[in-house]
Amino acid sequence: MTSPNTSLTDWLERSGMSNKELAQRVRATAKVWGQPHIQTDGTAVRRWVAGLRPRTPVPDILADVFSAHFGFRVTTYDLGLGLGLGDSSGAGRSLAYHRSFPATVETVADLGRADVDRRNFLAVAPFAAVAAIGPSRDWLLNTLDQQAKSGPRVRLEDVTAVRNMFGEFQRMDVLQGGGSGRLILAEYMNQHVYPLLRRTHSEDVRHALCEAAAEQTYLLGWMAYDNGEHGIAQRYLVQSLRLAEESGNAALGAHVLAGMADQATLLGNPAEGRRLAQAGRAGLGRNTSHACLADLWALEARALAKLGEASEAARAVVRSETAFSRVRADDEAEWAVFIDSAYLHGEHANTFGDLGDADAAEKHARLSIDHARRQRRARRGAMSQAALAVSHLQRGDLEAGHAAGLRTLSLSRQVRSSRCIEAVRDLRRRLRPFGDHRLVADFTERSRGLVGAA
Known part of the structure; x- marks a missing residue:
């Protein structure tokens, strides 16, 4: 009844x-x-x-x-028509790539509201390994069908305000980790950004708003990903991809696919990660964003390394470096700022670490660490210190690995990032073959508080 x-x-x-x-x-x-x-x-x-x-x-x-x-x-x-707290179909709906733009707006707005309200069905929403197949295919087909639009960028006052906030939240993520400020960003999107999409605008204005909303929605997904909330992250990324398509910005859509590729590989599905990176490259087009192209090649390299394709992975790293050499900062969007030497060398270090090439991994890790230190980027520094520690351990140099591991711990405590904590867990696993050596016991003890708190 x-x-x-x-x-x-x-x-x-x-x-x-x-x-x-x-x-x-x-x-x-x-x-x-x-x-x-x-x-x-x-x-x-x-x-x-x-x-x-x-x-x-x-x-x-x-x-x-x-x-x-x-x-x-x-x-x-x-309206009293929200899904029950235990109903998983709401989480499934936010994985859908809606052809209707109004349906997309409603879906992403409800996703943001459920996120802020910490709805149970969203909190337990799983990462769906094959959920990106349809969205990435639809995005690619529709993007290839679109004609490039010329003319000046629309600089509406409300769009400019959204972009300014994007810059602030992106800096917060880079410097403090995805666990800092994500729900504040979600609330901002619910109150100020998603409602803008429902208004009537000229076509140029609508594209500009969709682009700004896609950037922010992607950042929400990325922050959730960095905080270990993978089901939520995946849903934000799917909706961001749809908004990017609506904006007509192929580079932004490719950037979203890069994030989806990174997540898929991290969660143990490198074949899907590679496919998503390839889809991003196919839709990117020439000379639209060398930074995004460098990122897509770097992420494909990581996926190939996980798949054991050593020569293909090494070639992908070279292509990433070639693309990055063509980057001109003034030509890149603000979302591409983080695709820099600190980030790319860190990714390459992990690629070569997965391939067991300790020398190449150490070289890239040290380059990443130097750039991250100058920028005071603790999260990137921590992850690259972990990659450096792995390269030492692969050579059997426990003392050097222990020292780099302690630096990883120190930097990880400065941010809220599940990826940093997972890097620490990975180091603990890699230290086990060294038995009950005092340095193993020391690292295990020092890292207990950080890993336990997570």
């Missing part, structure tokens, strides 16, 4: 709409969403008010109708 939906009743009364009028607006909006088969009537509205939950995507369409009426964001949760 269902209970009356008092939330929907309240919003309906506030709007002043009759059941029949609401039904008419639902039908009209459904057509915009590409769902002309939805033929709601006043009787259906009465049933919803009585407690019957409408079928998907009607709850999202209702949220769209009320949001348009009031001029501010109204979610399915506000």
Whole structure:
């Protein structure tokens, strides 16, 4: 037996709409969403008010109708139509790559709201290994079909404000780790960015807003990824990819695919990581972002190393370095700032470490460490110190490995990053073959607090 939906009743009364009028607006909006088969009537509205939950995507369409009426964001949760706390279908919906732009806006906005509210169904949402196949294919096909657009960048006041905030949050992530400020960014997106997407704009303005929103949504996903929240991260990245397509910015979409490739490889699916990196390169086009191209090659190299393809991995590293040599900072977007020597040499160090080439790994790790130290980037420094420690341990140099491991610990404590903690865990595993040596016991003891807190 269902209970009356008092939330929907309240919003309906506030709007002043009759059941029949609401039904008419639902039908009209459904057509915009590409769902002309939805033929709601006043009787259906009465049933919803009585407690019957409408079928998907009607709850999202209702949220769209009320949001348009009031001029501010109204979610399915506000209407009493949000998914139950244990319902995993909400998490699945946010993995969908919607062809309808309004559906995309509603999905990413609900994802942000559920994230901030710490909804249980989202917190336990798993990473889906094959979920990127459809989105990456659709993005690539649609991007290749698009014609490059010329003309000056749109610099609206509200878009500029969003971009300024992006720079601040990106610096926070780089310097302090993904666990710092992510929920603050999510709240900012819910209150100030996603509502902008629902307004009516000229085509150029809409593209600019979608581009800014895609950048921020990607950053949300990346921060969740760095904080070890992989299910949430994957969902933000999928929606960011769709927004990037809507913006017409192929380089930004390729950048999102790079993040998806990195995550797939990290979570034990390097074949998928390689495919995503290749899709990003295919859609990137020539001379659009050498930094992004360098990143995609670096991530493909890491995937190839995990797959045991040593010669192909080494060639991918060379191609990454060649692309990076062509980077001109003034020609790159702000999101590409972090794709620098500290980052790329760190990735190459891990690639060669996975291949067992300790000399090459040490060379790249030291270059990364030097750049990270000058920039005071503790997270990158910690991860590259860990790569350096691995290169020493692969040679059997326990003393040097222990020293680099302690530097890894020191830097990891300065940030909130699950990747740094995982690097420490990896060092603990690599020290086990050295038995009960005093340096092994020392590192294990010193790292216990950091690993235990995680």
